[in-house]
Amino acid sequence: MMTSFDQIREEAKTRGKKKMVIAPVPAEMDFNVLSAALDSGLVSPVVIGSSDAVASWVKGQGKKASEIEMVEESDAVKALALGIDRLKKGEADILMRGAMDPKRFLVAILDKEKGLLKERVASLVSIFDPPGVGRVTMATDTYVNSFPSIAEKVTITENVIRLARLLGFSSPKIAALSAIEQVNPAIPSTMDAAILSKMAERCQFGDVTLEGPLDIDCAVSRRAATRKGVHSAVTGQGDIYLMPNVEAGFLMAELSVFIGKTPMACALMGTSHPVVLNLPFVPAENRLTEIELAVLLSGRV
């Protein structure tokens, strides 16, 4: 089981070099992480688009410049379509968002026919590596689905379990979060959590322990849970937190980063190939981890 971003890095290095398409051309902020990915031998970049900045970056890579493939396409939409096509044809392994706003990019890649959507929905998993804790934890969905239905939450759960297993969690412990730990018809997310919990109990998610609804204090602290009379293998030991809606997911991920100063990297799940979204709320220090996660996911999503 991978318990830190360092371990994810070490594991990614064992997987062989992957071809990573960046389309359309990288934004200014992406060059550092691309150089780092190139230096670590994780990926051979394929840059689709055209800009002077790309040309000068390639030139600056010295001997490694020969590993970078440049494809000329000045239209951003066409550049992305070319990138997706390469993945579908098996000519590339990973797609990374370049200088296109996340909305347009996601609309394109989540198109059921022309894009890369494989499951009912795609969802973002935020992975945290809190210093001194000695294990990573995951929260989802922190970006894609605003107010997912129970059917969508089932897929979001399956998506994150798939990632957890790839990271070596053979029997992940999952907390389905809500405002309270009791099932209350006035709070729909408690009902959703209870349904997911029952589905898990009937082994519909395979080998996992899923408890819900749980409030965050019961989920993160066994002592607090015991004080509330909640007894579960998940309390204080959760590997995965299922968020009730994106307002909770997105803001919780940001709060953990900005106030908790917790390292965080994200992985998009539910697509046929790994996609690095390069979202603005991911710290610069953790952008390489996102590429490493994509390397681990390559061929296994």
Added chain:
Amino acid sequence: MIRSFADMDRLASEKGPKRLVVLAPEDEEFMMAVKKSAEEGYTRPVLIGDREKMERLADQVQFDISGAEKIYEKSRQAIADLGISMLFSGEVDIAGKGQIPTAYIYRAIIREESKAGKGKVVSVISMWDIEGLDHLTCFTDTGVNITPDYRAKTEILRNAVFLFHLLGYPKPKICVLSGKREIGGDMPSYQDYLELKKAAASGELGSCEVMGATSFLDIFCPGQKDFRLGSIDIGKAEFPHIMLVPNLATGNILVKLDFALKNVRRRSLVMSSRGPVIIPSRSDFQDSILGEIAAGVTVAEQIKGGAAS
């Protein structure tokens, strides 16, 4: 201006004791916190609850309650009603929730507010003291309204603005938090933000300001496209005093992250029109309950001193 929980503890110690009615102190952690609050000089407690349980617990934590006023009552709703009516009649300065369902307390507050002709929306304000930040901040509503509409949000904000005025912040900054991001369109919480910004600008919410940020990324990196964890400095950010959460689940999850984060501490209360009602979580331990009592004492003192006027 009260900038930290340490300021509150100091003030509670200097200006106490205040009369605190404790609703069902029937748990060891809670009784210990009440005992400490009396020892620290914060409170002169009035205990309402089950006689046998209160006496046994007081004995267990070696708290001599022979001199304290005690009212024996077993019905949970009767305890809540009596305690809250004592707050509204001015017999006590603060009410504190013990082992009683929170909904009973809210119901009692709503009844008393209605009788007093205030009809206020009841909301929970959860303050955070964050290491490195030179002022207090809070999340609201973290306890009552499941999915507040725009009107309820204006009331929730008024309650929090009132509290921050009491704490010495003449024009608190508000961040209306939203899950608005690059995708997903303008969510209802973002539309509320736009309206609340106008309402604040027109003075409808009292002396306060709604900031342009709706997320932590906005607060810490306005206009920037990239940031490093190592360069985050909360002391240098324009950090809000009040954070309005879009819904209860989000509020509860955010505010109780203090269980996971090492650099924040939390104290929650309800600001009724007659004084503070402290609402410890059922998972809170004696030190944090004691802290909430200190917060209640501080607010009661500020009300007495007319700090918000």
